[in-house]
Amino acid sequence: MKNLIYILTFIITTSVIAQQNTTIAFEKSKLQLAKTYNDENIITSSIYNIIALEGPQSTYKDSLAYIYFNKRNFVSCFLVTNDLLKTKPDNLELLEMNAVSLESMGALEKALEAYENIFTITNDNYQGYKLASIQFRMNKNEDAYATIKKADQLSGNETLKVTFQVNQNYSQNVSVKAAIAYLEGLIAQSLEKTPEAKLCFERAIKLFPDFVLAKSKLEIINAQEQEK
Incomplete structure (x- = not known):
């Protein structure tokens, strides 16, 4: 039986x-x-x-994360990547999608932690740029200045572009090195380091001659110097 x-x-x-x-x-x-x-x-x-x-x-959970990321459904992407990272804590692509999702959701404190982790792992100039931009948005200007100067010393990502919204109808894709120089200038201005900021904007234009926002910032500084 x-x-x-x-x-x-x-x-x-x-x-x-x-x-x-x-x-x-x-x-x-x-x-x-x-x-x-x-x-x-x-x-x-x-x-x-x-x-x-x-x-x-x-393994199809990974595919789901990519789908949500590409569709800019950042809430769902965050939830899926957060789940996957419990068993794949060092997966760089998942970490990056998770960080971008947090930033897009406006969860800056969590995004800051995520980008700090990624920059520590990669020592990548673009990830340093992203971390500095979050720190700058959160008014952590001293931290942002230290981060962006470190990112500026790193090479790589020569073909990668950063998009800047110039106005409602026009955006501009700028090289990473020029974007780093521009952000360094903005942070220097916030710290009242005007001479350093001017040099940064000049460097950004040298790296990317048609950089509209950098040209605008430099023109303002030059005009203020002439008024003195």
Whole structure:
């Protein structure tokens, strides 16, 4: 009798697993088809179904985080990345999406902690720029000045651009090194270091000659000097 129960249990378990595997394979096939036709709703739905079937350790959670990030759904992206970072605390891409999500949500204290962690790990000039910009927004000007000067000493990201909104109708993509020089100038101004700020704006223009905002700041400083 016991052997019969064991056999029946094995058959049922095997059947359930086989059925589940078939369902997962179907959802993955549907997901690939949805990607072919760029149907974002079906893509998201299929990923949720796969995660539900595979369980908490499903690798498709990462895909879900990217989807929310690319759609600028930063609340959902934060929640997914926050969950994933519990088991992948050193995953740089997840850390970056998490930090950007926090910043976009206006949670600056948490964003500050996230960017501090990333900058410590990467020693990357762009991440230093991001950290300094958060510190500056939070009026932590001395900290921001120290961070941006450190970022300025770092190389890399030569092809990366930072977008600046010049006015309602015009934005400008600027090289990272020029963006760093510009931010350093803004922070120097806030610390009443006008000569240092002027040099920073001049350096930003040298690095990116069409830098509209840097030119504007430099013109203001030059005009103030002429008035004295």
